[in-house]
Structure formats: structure tokens, C-alpha cells
Amino acid sequence: EVQLVQSGTEVKKPGESLKISCKTSGYSFTTCWIGWVRQMPGKGLEWMGIINPGDSDTRINPSFQGQVSFSVDKSINTAYLHWSSLKASDTAMYYCARQVDGGRFDYWGQGTLVTVSS
Amino acid sequence: QSALTQPASVSGPPGQSITISCTGTSSDVGGYNYVSWYQQHPGKAPRLTLYDVNRRPSGVSIRFSGSKSGLSASLTISGLQADDEAEYFCASFISSARWVFGGGTKLTVL
Numbered sequence: 001e002v003q004l005v006q007s008g009t010e011v012k013k014p015g016e017s018l019k020i021s022c023k024t025s026g027y028s029f030t031t032c033w034i035g036w037v038r039q040m041p042g043k044g045l046e047w048m049g050i051i052n053p054g055d056s057d058t059r060i061n062p063s064f065q066g067q068v069s070f071s072v073d074k075s076i077n078t079a080y081l082h083w084s085s086l087k088a089s090d091t092a093m094y095y096c097a098r099q100v101d102g103g104r105f106d107y108w109g110q111g112t113l114v115t116v117s118s
Numbered sequence: 119q120s121a122l123t124q125p126a127s128v129s130g131p132p133g134q135s136i137t138i139s140c141t142g143t144s145s146d147v148g149g150y151n152y153v154s155w156y157q158q159h160p161g162k163a164p165r166l167t168l169y170d171v172n173r174r175p176s177g178v179s180i181r182f183s184g185s186k187s188g189l190s191a192s193l194t195i196s197g198l199q200a201d202d203e204a205e206y207f208c209a210s211f212i213s214s215a216r217w218v219f220g221g222g223t224k225l226t227v228l
Contacts, residue, residue: 049216059214061216103211104170105154108165110163111163
């Protein structure tokens, strides 16, 4: 059974760094890209970008370029979303999802709530 | 990379059909047959409902169907049921493996 399990809720201060995780199981990790999706409180979904676990090739939405980065650890089938300096406007739910042929996200993580507040 | 345009809300009584539109440009919806739809119940992760305009993933009811014409795609739900009440988001391929979502449509089953 394919599963994506994300790390837990985070409460951080502006300027702090953060890395959230997305641990996958039930399929070969390097065969499917992993995507990240932001959902700000009460708002819609935003496509942040995708990373190829096989070679770490990345495609990032220009709106998020320079704000976040992606990485993977193939040894533990896990993808990560990184911030080097959080802002209050980063407060949101973040989802990881598996991307398959045609670009659709067929399996999703449960989401990680990130709250940034002084 | 502007969000695709969806109506903010639609509603219908149980048993009826509703259609949600998703309008883009020739650079996204109009340019590719890669449109997906996601259903999101409150407090839950999105769930893939349709892909490649009109294909249903395993486990999704045949009551869900999709189409595309020109710059717009549509999701139709027939025989509305209480559990269909959710927010629905379309998504389209744009270029270079990038995608864009629609703003979302809240479906109320009256």
C-alpha cells in the first residue's frame, strides 16, 4: 500500500529555519517525482514544485523560487521541504504528494501545519 | 503563473447533477489534455478525482466525469450525494513539468 507520512506540526519564529519531511512507503521511491503543495489558512492549493528522488532534479514554481528548497534521502525513502528563514506569511498547511505519469498527484500525505509567529 | 478560474461555489440537491468549470489560457488548460481534479473535504488532504481531463482513478465513482473545450475544463458530478460536499480544485499542466491549480469551488449539497 502506497503511503506518504509527513512530519508533525511545527511552530516557529520568523527568521528560523525549518525542514519538514515526507516519508514514503509501498513503492519504489526513485520511480516517481514528489511534489509539494501549500494551502494557506482558508485558501486554495498552490503548486510549489516537484523533485525527482532519483537525481534530485527539481522544478519550482517561480513564486516560491528562492523561498524554499527540496531534497531527498534515498536511503530512507524520504523527501524534505526546507526553509532557511521563515516568514509569518509561510504559515500554512503543506502537503507532499506522489506524482505519476501525466503529472497527476495520486497519493498525498496527511499534511504538515507550519505556524510562524513571533 | 496565475491560478485557473473556478466559480467560488456551486450547490445542488441530492440526486441532481452539477458542473464545475475551470478556465485557463492557451498556455495551460487550452494547450494540454493534462487536467486533473481534486476533492478536498474539510480538514483532510486532497484526493485525486479525475486526471487527463476525463479519466477516473480506481475507486472513484462513475458519477464523476470530466470534459474540456477550448480554454475550459469541467467536472460533472451526477446523482449528488451528501458525501460529495467538499471543495474541488482543478489543476493543469503548464510547461516544463510545472502545474497550476484553480482557486477551488465549494460544493454544497442542499
